[in-house]
């Protein structure tokens with residue numbers, strides 16, 4: 001197999017499907033309800049066309065950028081996804097090493113299989129921590145403090161999950177989530193599993209559905225880390241926003257993220273960086289997101305599939321492939337740096353409709 005490595009993210013997905021038990025694959029791959037948004041997250045990228053420039057000297061391509069003052073060799077970040085032990089016994093430690101070897105920022109999920117401290121000590125890297133707010137604020141507060149003392153550089157507050165979306169495959173499979181090492185103190189909570197998915201029952205029992213704007217102030221009061229809001233379209237005195245629909249796992253019929261990006265970028269008007277995730281499977285997708293105003297992108301399932309198929313090496317290869325594809329896309333579009341990727345390098349559906357009027 002090592003001589004016959006996958007050449008794109010889709011091939012990793014096929015390998016992951018073969019390697020994983022159905023329950024794990026369905027959990028990772030699935031979306032909410034009709035999975036309309038799940039299909040749209042990808043399809044909407046397909047409707048954006050690139051407009052290349054030629055006869056530009058592209059012998060040197062620089063994909064580097066910055067986020068919150070940190071240098072990144074490329075604008076690709078590993079999105080927070082929970083339960084990496086579902087994919088590999090080394091779980092988030094393997095993912096962290098894969099990201100670190102590419103100098104890519106990884107966002108560690110609140111639902112990680114491994115402890116914050118174990119991931120932090122597994123390798124040296126810039127890491128962010130994704131936070132869920134639990135009904136017991138002190139539980140979240142302790143997580144924030146642990147992440148901060150382990151050297152995590154920013155908090156990614158997920159705001160689209162006051163409760164879990166209805167993932168029907170998980171309900172059918174009676175999905176059981178691997179224990180989250182950081183949430184030991186929530187183990188004793190009574191979880192009602194009559195709905196089918198144990199994860200959904202756990203989320204209902206523990207996540208705080210009252211989370212609202214005022215809680216951003218609370219979070220600021222307990223940490224000096226900058227806060228990025230994930231799953232959102234407005235800004236509230238935070239360090240950045242991430243246009244995300246949680247990989248289409250929460251509200252079905254929410255817009256495809258790439259279709260919502262430009263509007264958010266306009267509203268934020270340069271005050272803070274805007275990131276996007278959901279449906280990125282190609283370097284050209286990253287290029288399109290940057291052209292529409294994203295500072296950086298996050299990828300979720302592709303890295304998870306790489307981890308499932310080939311462990312740390314697979315996760316690393318997925319990041320490398322996406323970087324390589326982005327480099328080719330930039331060269332073939334005549335862009336030598338991310339700063340040279342502009343709005344005029346893409347034609348969206350909206351542009352096409354307007355051009356017909």
Ligand SMILES: Cc1cc2nc3c(=O)[nH]c(=O)nc-3n(C[C@H](O)[C@H](O)[C@H](O)COP(=O)(O)O)c2cc1C
Pocket residue numbers: 027028029041079080081082109110111130158230244245246247248249277278279280298299300301302304
């Ligand atoms: C298996 C899985 C687990 C996830 N777990 C989390 C999580 O714990 N916290 C979170 O904020 N987002 C979570 N997400 C959402 C991702 O951070 C991200 O928004 C999404 O995966 C991006 O879409 P993509 O998978 O198409 O790249 C999860 C997504 C997947 C697929």
Ligand SMILES: CC(C)CC(=O)C(=O)O
Pocket residue numbers: 081082083110111161203246249
């Ligand atoms: C509830 C988390 C542990 C995982 C999550 O956010 C997800 O499955 O989308």
